[in-house]
Amino acid sequence: MSDLTGRIALVTGSASGIGRASAMRLATDGADIALLDINGDGIEQTAKEIRAIGRKALTVVTDLLDRKSIDQALAQVRTELGTIDILHNNAGGSTHYKGKRGFVNATPDQWDQIVALNLRAVADCTRASIADMKEKGAGRVIITASEMAFRGGPGFTEYSSAKAGVLGFTRSLAMEVGKYGITVNAICPGVIRTPALDSFPEDAIQETLAEIPVRRLGEPEDIANAVSFLAGDQASYITGASILVTGGRTMH
Numbered sequence: 001m002s003d004l005t006g007r008i009a010l011v012t013g014s015a016s017g018i019g020r021a022s023a024m025r026l027a028t029d030g031a032d033i034a035l036l037d038i039n040g041d042g043i044e045q046t047a048k049e050i051r052a053i054g055r056k057a058l059t060v061v062t063d064l065l066d067r068k069s070i071d072q073a074l075a076q077v078r079t080e081l082g083t084i085d086i087l088h089n090n091a092g093g094s095t096h097y098k099g100k101r102g103f104v105n106a107t108p109d110q111w112d113q114i115v116a117l118n119l120r121a122v123a124d125c126t127r128a129s130i131a132d133m134k135e136k137g138a139g140r141v142i143i144t145a146s147e148m149a150f151r152g153g154p155g156f157t158e159y160s161s162a163k164a165g166v167l168g169f170t171r172s173l174a175m176e177v178g179k180y181g182i183t184v185n186a187i188c189p190g191v192i193r194t195p196a197l198d199s200f201p202e203d204a205i206q207e208t209l210a211e212i213p214v215r216r217l218g219e220p221e222d223i224a225n226a227v228s229f230l231a232g233d234q235a236s237y238i239t240g241a242s243i244l245v246t247g248g249r250t251m252h
C-alpha cells in the first residue's frame, strides 16, 4: 500500500471497470481524486464511494476525443482541486465484437476513433498536466496499455497499434522527464473482468481462460494494485516500464 496523503490524482475512464478501481485504490491510499469520463452518472457513483471514505472527489464530464474538452477539464481540476501529482491515463477500449470486425471491413473512421481514444488522448491529457509536475519537480504518469501491444489479435489492428504506440510514448517521455522527478510507466492488463467484456461471447472468454496460467480472469483490483505501487514513493526508480499484469497469459 502506498501513502499518497496530500497528493492529487486524476483518473480517466473512472466511471467504470479498471478506472473506477484505480480511483478507489488511490483514494484509499490517501489521495484526492479528479474523475474524468464521458459517463457523468458513472463518475458521480465513483465520487460518492470516494467521499464515503473521506477523500475529495471532483467529477468532470469529458469527451477524450475532443481536445478542447480535455483542456477545459484539466483547467477546472487545477482551479477546483489543485495541480495533479498522479495522472492515470486509463480510458480506452476497442470496438472488437461491437463495430465492423477486422481490418478489411472496418471503416477508416473506426480506426481514427480507436487510435484517438487509446493514444492521442493519452498525449493530450499528459500534455495538459506535465508542466505542473515539472514545476513541482515530481510526478507520476501511469498509462493503461494492454497485452495486445505485445501479442496482437485478429480484429484488433487499430487497438493493438494504439496500445503499442502508448508503449513508445511511455519510453520516450520517460527519457525526457526523468530529470524533473517525473516517472512514466505503462501497465499492460490481460483479460480483466470489466463491463468492456460484456460484448465478448462466452466461448471466447472460455478459450482465453484456458490460456491463462493462473486460471482466472483478472479483476480491476489486480490492475489498481499495480497503479498504487507505481504511484508511490517506493517506485521512484521505475520509469519507462511496460508492466504486464496478465496472470501469465502474455510474458516478455
Ligand SMILES: NC(=O)c1ccc[n+]([C@@H]2O[C@H](COP(=O)([O-])OP(=O)(O)OC[C@H]3O[C@@H](n4cnc5c(N)ncnc54)[C@H](O)[C@@H]3O)[C@@H](O)[C@H]2O)c1
Binding pocket: 012, 013, 014, 015, 016, 017, 018, 019, 036, 037, 038, 039, 042, 062, 063, 064, 065, 090, 091, 092, 093, 094, 117, 144, 145, 146, 147, 188, 189, 190, 191, 192, 193, 194, 195, 196, 197
Ligand atoms: N478489460 C480488459 O480486459 C482490458 C484489457 C487490457 C486493457 N484494457 C484497457 O483498460 C482500460 C479500461 O478499460 P475497462 O476494461 O475498464 O473498460 P470500461 O469500458 O469498463 O471503462 C472504460 C471507460 O472509459 C470511458 N470512455 C470511453 N470513451 C470515452 C471518451 N471518449 N471520453 C471519456 N471517457 C470515455 C467509458 O465511459 C468507461 O467509463 C482501457 O484503456 C482498456 O483498453 C482493458
